Amino acid sequence: QVQLVESGGGLVQAGGSLRLSCVVSGRTFSSSPMGWFRQVSAKEREFVAGIKWYGDSTRYADSVKGRFTISRDYGRNTVYLQMNNLKPDDTAVYYCASSGTSVIHTTARMYDYWGQGTQVTVSS
Numbered sequence: 146q147v148q149l150v151e152s153g154g155g156l157v158q159a160g161g162s163l164r165l166s167c168v169v170s171g172r173t174f175s176s177s178p179m180g181w182f183r184q185v186s187a188k189e190r191e192f193v194a195g196i197k198w199y200g201d202s203t204r205y206a207d208s209v210k211g212r213f214t215i216s217r218d219y220g221r222n223t224v225y226l227q228m229n230n231l232k233p234d235d236t237a238v239y240y241c242a243s244s245g246t247s248v249i250h251t252t253a254r255m256y257d258y259w260g261q262g263t264q265v266t267v268s269s
Contacts, residue, residue, distance in 0.1 A: 155264075161267070195215065239263050
């Protein structure tokens with residue numbers, strides 16, 4: 146059974162930083178991309194960043210380029226999202242997700258396992 150557990154959310158002032166973590170278990174990682182998404186209320190989940198377990202492939206939403214960095218630690222089976230220069234518009238529940246494909250997709254339906262989410266709130 147695949148499990149994803151996020152942590153690291155919280156309340157931060159605009160301009161501040163947070164690092165989210167996602168520990169993954171139960172899936173062979175050879176080429177499975179990981180993604181971070183965020184969701185505000187009942188809106189559609191929005192792609193934030195994605196990474197492959199091996200190689201240098203990453204992908205970012207335009208709204209976070211230059212501020213967020215996705216990375217992974219093979220030994221800890223963990224994917225991170227470093228978020229710097231946070232803005233109030235970044236406020237959302239953040240989810241990590243695992244895809245069974247070999248491409249970093251930006252649509253949520255291409256990811257088949259999800260974590261429980263972690264709340265990020267940025268005050269102005």
